[in-house]
Amino acid sequence: xxxxxxxxxxxxxxxxxxxxxxxxxxxxxxxxxxxxxxxxxxxxxxxxxxxxxxxxxxxxxxxxxxxxxxxxxxxxxxxxxxxxxxxxxxxxxxxxxxxxxxxxxxxxxxxxxxxxxxxxxxxxxxxxxxxxxxxxxxxxxxxxxxxxxxxxxxxxxxxxxxxxxxxxxxxxxxxxxxxxxxxxxxxxxxxxxxxxxxxxxxxxxxxxxxxxxxxxxxxxxxxxxxxxxxxxxxxxxxxxxxxxxxxxxxxxxxxxxxxxxxxxxxxxxxx
Amino acid sequence: xxxxxxxxxxxxxxxxxxxxxxxxxxxxxxxxxxxxxxxxxxxxxxxxxxxxxxxxxxxxxxxxxxxxxxxxxxxxxxxxxxxxxxxxxxxxxxxxxxxxxxxxxxxxxxxxxxxxxxxxxxxxxxxxxxxxxxxxxxxxxxxxxxxxxxxxxxxxxxxxxxxxxxxxxxxxxxxxxxxxxxxxxxxxxxxxxxxxxxxxxxxxxxxxxxxxxxxxxxxxxxxxxxxxxxxxxxxxxxxxxxxxxxxxxxxxxxxxxxxx
Numbered sequence: 001x002x003x004x005x006x007x008x009x010x011x012x013x014x015x016x017x018x019x020x021x022x023x024x025x026x027x028x029x030x031x032x033x034x035x036x037x038x039x040x041x042x043x044x045x046x047x048x049x050x051x052x053x054x055x056x057x058x059x060x061x062x063x064x065x066x067x068x069x070x071x072x073x074x075x076x077x078x079x080x081x082x083x084x085x086x087x088x089x090x091x092x093x094x095x096x097x098x099x100x101x102x103x104x105x106x107x108x109x110x111x112x113x114x115x116x117x118x119x120x121x122x123x124x125x126x127x128x129x130x131x132x133x134x135x136x137x138x139x140x141x142x143x144x145x146x147x148x149x150x151x152x153x154x155x156x157x158x159x160x161x162x163x164x165x166x167x168x169x170x171x172x173x174x175x176x177x178x179x180x181x182x183x184x185x186x187x188x189x190x191x192x193x194x195x196x197x198x199x200x201x202x203x204x205x206x207x208x209x210x211x212x213x214x215x216x217x218x219x220x221x222x223x224x225x226x227x228x229x230x231x232x233x234x235x236x237x238x239x240x241x242x243x244x245x246x247x248x249x250x251x252x253x254x255x256x257x258x259x260x261x262x263x264x265x266x267x268x269x270x271x
Numbered sequence: 272x273x274x275x276x277x278x279x280x281x282x283x284x285x286x287x288x289x290x291x292x293x294x295x296x297x298x299x300x301x302x303x304x305x306x307x308x309x310x311x312x313x314x315x316x317x318x319x320x321x322x323x324x325x326x327x328x329x330x331x332x333x334x335x336x337x338x339x340x341x342x343x344x345x346x347x348x349x350x351x352x353x354x355x356x357x358x359x360x361x362x363x364x365x366x367x368x369x370x371x372x373x374x375x376x377x378x379x380x381x382x383x384x385x386x387x388x389x390x391x392x393x394x395x396x397x398x399x400x401x402x403x404x405x406x407x408x409x410x411x412x413x414x415x416x417x418x419x420x421x422x423x424x425x426x427x428x429x430x431x432x433x434x435x436x437x438x439x440x441x442x443x444x445x446x447x448x449x450x451x452x453x454x455x456x457x458x459x460x461x462x463x464x465x466x467x468x469x470x471x472x473x474x475x476x477x478x479x480x481x482x483x484x485x486x487x488x489x490x491x492x493x494x495x496x497x498x499x500x501x502x503x504x505x506x507x508x509x510x511x512x513x514x515x516x517x518x519x520x521x522x523x524x525x526x527x528x529x530x531x
Contacts, residue, residue, distance in 0.1 A: 159362055166375075166380055264365075
């Protein structure tokens with residue numbers, strides 16, 4: 001059966017519903033939250049209403065924006081390093097079974113040990129900024145490694161035979177066959193890693209913040225907590241959430257742009 | 272080069288010959304045993320047999336994708352003698368356009384882009400897909416994907432075209448059309464085709480010669496030479512001669528299956 005390259009074939013009404021329904025639900029929740037706070041006269045140091053949170057966000061924008069920049073920068077560098085490290089290690093694993101068998105368990109150990117438990121140790125050995133970066137890297141690196149390694153190994157056997165038939169060497173087979181075949185897997189791993197890098201950065205910042213140092217968003221939350229500045233805690237939390245959503249959206253867009261012409265995952269169902 | 276000399280001496284010298292070839296897989300399964308046959312130049316040879324009889328393994332041995340565990344395969348033609356292979360599935364690279372897929376064998380052999388371009392165009396023209404050169408595989412139907420696969424096998428202008436049940440997954444209308452197109456290409460290119468199939472009707476329609484395999488371990492149970500007015504076309508498919516030869520081959524296949 002012939003597949004037409006269908007993009008955005010969804011019914012317009014369906015698309016509108018997909019946007020407006022959650023937006024409406026969110027708006028309703030915010031209104032209810034504000035009403036509960038006002039009717040019960042809950043003091044802001046217990047629970048601020050959304051209006052106050054937005055006011056705080058505007059009022060403290062200078063402090064919060066610079067913290068946001070710090071956290072985003074950490075996340076971005078960690079993600080970049082995780083991408084480079086994960087892809088290089090996956091290529092190494094793909095080229096040598098011995099290396100894969102020797103090193104893969106270490107990657108698993110790094111992944112399954114909770115980062116919050118590793119962070120205090122790293123903070124002793126490293127400068128806080130570096131420690132935060134390393135934490136974010138450790139968390140983000142594994143999905144890229146495991147997905148890319150899986151992708152490099154998931155090559156159509158007939159295509160591999162075809163490459164052998166025409167006498168393709170290891171390098172040509174790697175770059176013309178295995179790397180493109182691994183791309184969708186890698187991009188899936190990258191999307192997970194983006195979120196994890198932010199989580200790793202936040203967790204490490206909190207661990208660092210306990211020591212009274214740091215300047216990222218998570219540190220702002222800890223610091224505001226000490227001062228019982230609950231509205232600012234909420235404002236910082238809101239920014240972290242928005243940052244996470246933005247990272248996910250950007251990486252999804254990258255995935256879509258890279259795969260839309262050929263991969264099945266980018267094909268919308270015609271129904 | 273002695274190999275080249277052989278092919279020049281005698282145009283009817285075999286393309287390749289299996290000499291007492293056996294193949295046992297590492298898991299102990301014996302796929303082929305005592306396989307002895309030659310592939311003649313210019314013939315359309317079908318390897319016919321039930322599923323799992325080792326006929327695909329014989330084809331892979333012929334392509335050099337795997338080595339025999341007994342006996343030897345003698346190839347006339349030089350070692351670089353071009354071989355085209357068409358798999359059961361189209362086996363296209365989904366991330367590459369039709370033209371890039373067809374260009375792949377040339378690219379792997381280090382043929383420059385400028386030299387490759389007209390050959391890619393020629394191969395696509397042979398299967399009637401010139402207009403789809405920039406399409407991606409997912410945009411094509413099953414029959415069109417198989418045409419791309421055939422164009423890719425033909426782009427190196429192989430002397431020997433190996434096909435492993437290439438049309439098994441297609442509907443009958445597409446299969447008949449591709450059968451006729453394949454016969455036309457075979458006549459035009461003057462190449463040798465070795466065609467693996469489990470369909471008696473397909474093998475009789477296409478072949479000049481049929482080798483019937485026994486169930487595993489595969490050996491040759493019977494050989495048929497198919498007589499047909501050339502060029503074959505749709506009319507042969509409904510002729511009494513075709514029916515009679517299909518009946519003969521089917522009866523032989525039934526005997527082979529009954530022996531086990």
